[in-house]
Amino acid sequence: MSSPLADAPARSVNINTVPLPESERRALTKKELSADHPTWCPGCGDFSVLALYFKLIEKRKLWHEKITTIAGIGCSSRFPYFVQAHGAHYIHGRALPFASGVSLSRPDLHVFVFGGDGDAFSIGGNHFNHTARKNIKMTYVVMDNWVYGLTKKQTSPTSPPGFKSKTDVWGAVDQPINPMKQAIAAGATFVARTTHTNPNHVLQMMEAAMDHDGFSFIECLSECVEFYEGAFDASNPRKGGVFNVVPAEHDITDEIAAYKLSDAPFPGHFGIFYKANRPTKNANEAKINSGNMEKVKGLKDWQILQKNFDRLK
Numbered sequence: 001m002s003s004p005l006a007d008a009p010a011r012s013v014n015i016n017t018v019p020l021p022e023s024e025r026r027a028l029t030k031k032e033l034s035a036d037h038p039t040w041c042p043g044c045g046d047f048s049v050l051a052l053y054f055k056l057i058e059k060r061k062l063w064h065e066k067i068t069t070i071a072g073i074g075c076s077s078r079f080p081y082f083v084q085a086h087g088a089h090y091i092h093g094r095a096l097p098f099a100s101g102v103s104l105s106r107p108d109l110h111v112f113v114f115g116g117d118g119d120a121f122s123i124g125g126n127h128f129n130h131t132a133r134k135n136i137k138m139t140y141v142v143m144d145n146w147v148y149g150l151t152k153k154q155t156s157p158t159s160p161p162g163f164k165s166k167t168d169v170w171g172a173v174d175q176p177i178n179p180m181k182q183a184i185a186a187g188a189t190f191v192a193r194t195t196h197t198n199p200n201h202v203l204q205m206m207e208a209a210m211d212h213d214g215f216s217f218i219e220c221l222s223e224c225v226e227f228y229e230g231a232f233d234a235s236n237p238r239k240g241g242v243f244n245v246v247p248a249e250h251d252i253t254d255e256i257a258a259y260k261l262s263d264a265p266f267p268g269h270f271g272i273f274y275k276a277n278r279p280t281k282n283a284n285e286a287k288i289n290s291g292n293m294e295k296v297k298g299l300k301d302w303q304i305l306q307k308n309f310d311r312l313k
């Protein structure tokens with residue numbers, strides 16, 4: 001009987017994954033990072049975010065075993081499928097708790113989370129707030145298209161009033177959330193805004209976010225050409241719009257100023273709005289763990305367990 005793998009296409013061994021000394025390893029190429037052919041609609045803004053993620057990995061010489069790519073459910077959340085690296089396409093709205101576990105248990109990894117506005121602010125809204133306030137180290141890129149794309153045009157928490165969708169046939173009436181204000185108020189320590197139509201800017205924001213020690217959040221406008229075409233034209237100079245960067249005099253450590261900057265009507269500003277240094281949950285927990293490990297030094301596992309049981313008596 002032939003092996004069940006006999007018909008599988010042969011895969012070449014990637015010599016770059018062999019643990020060579022870091023100095024001898026070269027950067028991963030886009031070819032090595034691409035997993036599947038992305039199934040997004042032609043022209044979808046998500047393509048550009050993926051291309052820039054590949055560029056980031058190549059530029060910063062991140063290797064497969066040093067990164068993880070996590071997402072929930074949605075068109076944007078298909079992201080990890082298309083990246084040849086460790087990661088998970090998880091449950092709708094639950095990418096952040098999963099990513100938190102990875103981040104806290106593997107501080108040596110760069111944890112990147114990608115997803116949509118529905119995933120982040122609707123079903124995952126509570127997780128967004130708590131991950132931000134706990135300042136768990138990871139980079140979260142919300143690919144905001146102001147609509148539920150995967151499920152074919154329902155109103156999302158960022159859809160503007162008047163937007164006609166399958167859930168608001170006469171036009172949306174609810175006040176949309178402002179992702180920047182939400183992130184600042186929740187306690188995110190890095191808050192930035194960019195748009196898929198400006199590749200250099202997206203890369204610049206991703207690099208700055210990755211270098212931040214804490215929960216870094218980026219709202220990246222990413223047009224859904226199928227269900228909300230032209231939504232972001234006013235922010236795209238090629239479509240007659242304006243791309244305004246954060247004013248040079250803005251103090252990114254000033255929370256109130258960042259909040260006020262977030263209030264500007266669309267297209268608003270692009271760049272880093274807020275950045276603060278606050279201990280991460282990763283660092284706080286590591287401190288507690290090392291203190292406790294000191295207390296049980298020299299004990300066998302069963303003795304540590306016994307001590308715990310004795311304490312419960």
Ligand SMILES: Cc1ncc(C[n+]2csc(CCOP(=O)(O)OP(=O)(O)O)c2C)c(N)n1
Binds near residue numbers: 074116118119147
């Ligand atoms: C628990 C659960 N509820 C609802 C859904 C259906 N669902 C899948 S994706 C999605 C919203 C997608 O919108 P968004 O997060 O903005 O991503 P996009 O497709 O726009 O990139 C919904 C409601 C689901 N998969 N699981």
Ligand code: SF4
Binds near residue numbers: 041044046150224
């Ligand atoms: S439906 Fe919209 S968000 Fe989804 S792949 Fe198509 S263009 Fe992109």
Ligand SMILES: [Mg+2]
Binds near residue numbers: 118145147149
């Ligand atoms: Mg969406």
